[in-house]
Amino acid sequence: MTNVIGSLTSNARLFASLGAKYVKVRLFESYKLVPFARVAIIPTLALIGALACYPIMVFDTTINLKALLSEVLITLVAIIMLLFFRFGPFTRKFCLKKIGIRKN
Numbered sequence: 001m002t003n004v005i006g007s008l009t010s011n012a013r014l015f016a017s018l019g020a021k022y023v024k025v026r027l028f029e030s031y032k033l034v035p036f037a038r039v040a041i042i043p044t045l046a047l048i049g050a051l052a053c054y055p056i057m058v059f060d061t062t063i064n065l066k067a068l069l070s071e072v073l074i075t076l077v078a079i080i081m082l083l084f085f086r087f088g089p090f091t092r093k094f095c096l097k098k099i100g101i102r103k104n
Helices: 002-022 030-057 065-103
Strands: none
Touching: 002 030, 002 065, 030 065
């Protein structure tokens, strides 16, 4: 699971840098950002699915609860990081566009 989270976060950073450098944000043409949204949401939903499987592990009598809680915490942090890494540049660009429209 750690390898998967590591590769997903590096992928998120790559898409964030692509979005920050090369994508122009227009307030009324947000449909052009759909590929970035798909790439952000699908891995996040996969991690949420993995998070939903953790309660099933509790039924096993030999599981260490401290290890289980640490895995849940790491998965939650990874989900939050994935969303913020991928949507961060777009959120900043949208905010700057809105401020520019309000000043005019």
